[in-house]
Amino acid sequence: MTSLAPPPAAQAFEPVIGLEIHAQLLTATKIFCGCSTQFGAPPNTHVCPVCLGLPGALPVLNGEAVTFAAKVGHALGCTVHPTSIFARKNYFYPDLPKGYQISQYERPLATDGGVTYEEGGTTRRIGIIRVHLEEDAGKSLHEGFPDSDTRTYLDFNRSGVPLIEIVTHPDLRSAAEAGAFFSRLRAILVAIGVNDGNMEEGSLRCDANVSVRAAGAQGFGVKAEIKNLNSFRHVHRAIEYEIERQVSLLRKGTRIVAETRLWDVGAGRTTSMRSKEEAHDYRYFPEPDLPPLELDPARIEEIRRTLPELPDARRQRFISQYALPEYDAALLTQSSALADYFEATAAAATNAKAASNWIMGDLTRKMNELGVEIGQARVAMPPDALGGLIRLVDSGRISSPIAKEVFEKMYGSGRAAADVVEGEGLAQIDDHAAVEAAVWEVLAAHPGPAAQYRAGRTQTFGFLVGQVMKATRGKAKPTLVNDLMRRALESPEGTR
Numbered sequence: 001m002t003s004l005a006p007p008p009a010a011q012a013f014e015p016v017i018g019l020e021i022h023a024q025l026l027t028a029t030k031i032f033c034g035c036s037t038q039f040g041a042p043p044n045t046h047v048c049p050v051c052l053g054l055p056g057a058l059p060v061l062n063g064e065a066v067t068f069a070a071k072v073g074h075a076l077g078c079t080v081h082p083t084s085i086f087a088r089k090n091y092f093y094p095d096l097p098k099g100y101q102i103s104q105y106e107r108p109l110a111t112d113g114g115v116t117y118e119e120g121g122t123t124r125r126i127g128i129i130r131v132h133l134e135e136d137a138g139k140s141l142h143e144g145f146p147d148s149d150t151r152t153y154l155d156f157n158r159s160g161v162p163l164i165e166i167v168t169h170p171d172l173r174s175a176a177e178a179g180a181f182f183s184r185l186r187a188i189l190v191a192i193g194v195n196d197g198n199m200e201e202g203s204l205r206c207d208a209n210v211s212v213r214a215a216g217a218q219g220f221g222v223k224a225e226i227k228n229l230n231s232f233r234h235v236h237r238a239i240e241y242e243i244e245r246q247v248s249l250l251r252k253g254t255r256i257v258a259e260t261r262l263w264d265v266g267a268g269r270t271t272s273m274r275s276k277e278e279a280h281d282y283r284y285f286p287e288p289d290l291p292p293l294e295l296d297p298a299r300i301e302e303i304r305r306t307l308p309e310l311p312d313a314r315r316q317r318f319i320s321q322y323a324l325p326e327y328d329a330a331l332l333t334q335s336s337a338l339a340d341y342f343e344a345t346a347a348a349a350t351n352a353k354a355a356s357n358w359i360m361g362d363l364t365r366k367m368n369e370l371g372v373e374i375g376q377a378r379v380a381m382p383p384d385a386l387g388g389l390i391r392l393v394d395s396g397r398i399s400s401p402i403a404k405e406v407f408e409k410m411y412g413s414g415r416a417a418a419d420v421v422e423g424e425g426l427a428q429i430d431d432h433a434a435v436e437a438a439v440w441e442v443l444a445a446h447p448g449p450a451a452q453y454r455a456g457r458t459q460t461f462g463f464l465v466g467q468v469m470k471a472t473r474g475k476a477k478p479t480l481v482n483d484l485m486r487r488a489l490e491s492p493e494g495t496r
């Protein structure tokens with residue numbers, strides 16, 4: 001008996017994805033000159049002979065960019081090399097006035113790392129091939145001018161802005177996984193303070209390499225590279241589209257060609273841009289105007305030691321130290337600023353879970369409502385203030401519904417929780433006699449539901465309790481109301 005391969009149409013395919021991520025380093029000045037990296041300046045105001053590529057202008061390497069790049073190397077578990085070499089990558093583009101980009105090629109700054117994390121109960125490791133330094137190109141402006149239909153304008157403010165390129169192994173296996181990994185990487189870069197994570201401004205973008213292969217196969221299929229994806233959504237959708245495109249070609253028996261493709265956001269598809277360029281097309285050679293980049297091993301080690309706690313480690317710590325559910329920990333460690341806010345609030349409240357609930361609940365709602373970030377929210381509601389509110393709830397001074405009201409009054413006002421409670425007379429009524437009086441008043445006012453309860457239709461209980469809460473403007477202590485209401489209803493009819 002011979003075993004036949006299944007016909008292509010019935011065959012299952014597995015996607016294989018590798019990402020090349022470009023991240024702008026948060027230095028004040030460019031990588032090889034003193035020009036500002038500030039975003040949004042009028043076109044061509046942050047330029048000089050070096051970043052315009054004028055003859056005779058010589059590049060001088062920005063030390064801070066090197067430190068930041070080395071941090072990234074460490075954060076991604078790579079070996080940071082004491083010697084790396086800049087190279088010229090030659091190609092023509094109108095926004096690349098030198099006719100070459102200074103990058104690193106054969107000897108990048110950092111190599112051979114990986115990012116390990118837990119996902120749905122399994123451990124995933126995405127290998128990192130390399131992290132290297134390079135300069136950004138300028139920007140061609142195809143839109144926004146009266147004569148944009150016939151002319152393209154050039155803005156060189158970006159020219160020479162420091163970038164790192166991070167190249168992963170083809171270890172990702174779905175569009176969703178690639179999107180999630182990109183987001184994880186963003187969190188790392190932002191947490192270590194080297195990138196602002198701002199994808200709209202182009203500070204972080206990614207090229208996705210996608211191929212598919214028969215499920216279970218060892219080798220790789222021919223890949224297409226989708227250029228310049230600048231949001232998680234685009235990464236996800238472009239890869240998803242590309243996987244389907246390749247699978248349907250293979251099912252028809254058509255070969256995939258190696259090429260560079262573009263994601264057309266409007267049309268929701270990838271289109272061919274050019275056939276795949278090869279490294280030798282770029283005529284790489286060592287940059288004659290820059291010496292090899294030498295880093296003292298002691299300095300490399302010192303940079304490693306200054307790394308802050310990384311988001312995944314912090315998430316794990318939140319689970320173990322504060323006994324938070326995984327869900328809370330993942331949410332709270334999405335940004336360092338949010339995680340810092342949580343830790344400060346948890347300490348002030350001496351109740352971590354309550355701090356988490358308030359942050360994920362009312363504070364997040366408020367931030368969405370006002371369209372503000374945690375930085376601004378922290379000013380409007382300092383951790384100590386929110387902690388104070390939580391302590392009032394925990395001590396029984398105010399009920400949870402009242403606490404929400406107090407929260408509203410505190411936000412942006414600079415008032416402390418105790419102050420609001422005092423000033424507005426919102427303290428919880430836990431005076432036995434007062435609550436009991438309210439209970440009997442409600443029973444007298446609603447004889448019907450009371451009689452129904454006593455006749456065994458106990459669903460009316462909630463209604464009666466609600467009436468007491470209403471009568472006391474939410475201030476009666478709920479457990480006490482429950483208690484006294486039950487006692488009143490179960491006492492011999494109508495007697496106190």
Ligand code: ADP
Nearest residue numbers: 016017018019168169170209210211220221223
């Ligand atoms: P190239 O020489 O074509 O530029 P590289 O080996 O430099 O390819 O890899 C570039 C990126 O493409 C890396 O992120 C790598 O993981 C990814 N990659 C390589 N081969 C494949 C493949 N067959 N399918 C998907 N991604 C791949």
Ligand code: ZN
Nearest residue numbers: 033035048051
């Ligand atoms: Zn310059």
Ligand code: MG
Nearest residue numbers: 020167278279
């Ligand atoms: Mg490559």
